Amino acid sequence: MSLTLAVRTPAARRAKISAIGTYVPSRVLTNQDLEKMVETSDEWIYSRVGIRERHIAAENEATSDLAVAAARKCLASRGIEGSEVDAIIVATVTPDMFFPATACIVQDKLGAKGAWGFDLSAACSGFVYALQMGTKLVESGAHSKVLVIGADKMSSIIDYTDRTTCVLFGDGAGAVLIEPAEQDEIGLIDFVHEIDGSGAPALNMPAGGSAHPSSIATIESKMHYVHQDGQAVYKFAVRKMAEAAEKVLTRNQITGADLAAFIPHQANKRIIESSADRLGLPIEKVVINIDRYGNTTAGTIPLAMGTAVEENRIKKGDLVLIASVGAGFTVGATLLRWEI
Known part of the structure; x- marks a missing residue:
């Protein structure tokens, strides 16, 4: 049976x-x-x-x-x-x-x-x-x-x-x-993520984990603070943030002209401007608030989303692109329709 x-x-x-x-x-x-x-x-x-x-x-x-x-x-x-x-x-x-x-x-x-x-x-x-x-x-x-x-x-x-x-x-x-999402809404559309662990030495906090447990020596060597190779991070970020953004747009047959706003990670204004230029975006479509907040790491993109809302830069139904590069190296880009 x-x-x-x-x-x-x-x-x-x-x-x-x-x-x-x-x-x-x-x-x-x-x-x-x-x-x-x-x-x-x-x-x-x-x-x-x-x-x-x-x-x-x-x-x-x-x-x-x-x-x-x-x-x-x-x-x-x-x-x-x-x-x-x-x-x-x-x-x-x-x-x-x-x-x-x-x-x-x-x-x-x-x-x-x-x-x-x-x-x-x-x-x-x-x-x-x-x-x-x-x-x-x-x-x-x-x-x-x-x-x-x-x-x-x-x-x-x-x-x-x-x-x-x-x-x-x-x-x-x-x-x-x-x-x-409601029946007539789109919401989150697509994403591209990538990591490149070879970049770990360029941006990290060396001590505190199992590789270098906390000790008098690690404290005296200031290994519990952020360590950064600025040039290496800059070169990677300029290239990869734009690449990830381009990839998710191309895959969905979207161009920069279709976007209402580009909300990038706020690490360096020059990186942001370079990415926008590569995407063919006028600066008016790019949300930048780094002047007010600096780099708040995981906080930058939602803070920039908040800025876009406060300044009436995005409205319901708008296409929005977000992108970031971080320590790891980590890379991410997301395409969405704003539904608030």
């Missing part, structure tokens, strides 16, 4: 960003402030990277606090409580601690009692990667409300006597809610 089981599969569905929230700490560190700390100048910093100021978290303000502040704004704009969230993904390289995951701490602070979650480490590409993880959870039918957060307290791992890195980074967070 044979037995045939009826296999139930969820109907195919798309995912969209349904809400967004951002947060930056109140303290501002300007280029003029940095002039008093290291040998640099406002003109040097702005002309080379496009930054005028960045926000710095208070000593008692952890990455989870930044993440929760952004998440609360996101949920409030959607009109829902934390208890309605199914899953939480936190992209960060500055977790509150190695374990538990910062997502666990965020879940507790939000009162998201029914949610599970995890952290994702992909440096400046973290939010782009986490966005796809959240998207696939919704598209699969497993969940209907996934909170994706990019948050970093970069000031906690920056050596403020190193002028090559301390001028670049700031603290901040952004959160989006991923939900099923």
Whole structure:
């Protein structure tokens, strides 16, 4: 006797960003402030990277606090409580601690009692990667409300006597809610991700992990701070951010003219402008807020999304392209329709 089981599969569905929230700490560190700390100048910093100021978290303000502040704004704009969230993904390289995951701490602070979650480490590409993880959870039918957060307290791992890195980074967070798209909506369309581990020595924090556990020697050698080969990172980022963006556009038969906005990772204004030029995009379509926030690592793209919304740069139905390059090296680009 044979037995045939009826296999139930969820109907195919798309995912969209349904809400967004951002947060930056109140303290501002300007280029003029940095002039008093290291040998640099406002003109040097702005002309080379496009930054005028960045926000710095208070000593008692952890990455989870930044993440929760952004998440609360996101949920409030959607009109829902934390208890309605199914899953939480936190992209960060500055977790509150190695374990538990910062997502666990965020879940507790939000009162998201029914949610599970995890952290994702992909440096400046973290939010782009986490966005796809959240998207696939919704598209699969497993969940209907996934909170994706990019948050970093970069000031906690920056050596403020190193002028090559301390001028670049700031603290901040952004959160989006991923939900099923309505029948007439498109939402998330496609993505391109790539890693190149040969670039790991060019941008990293050498100590604290199993390769170099914390010790007096690692502390004295300043191995718990960000170390960067600026030229190597710049050359890779200029080439790969544009390549990933071009690939996802070509695959979907989209041109720069079809885009309402390009929202790139905010690491260096020259990298952003170079990528836009290669894509044939006028600067008016490129969202740039690095002058106000610096490089907030996983926070940059959701913060820039927030800027685009605040400045009425994007509206429902617009085609939007996001792209990033980060330590690893990590590369990511996503094409979506804005459905808020």
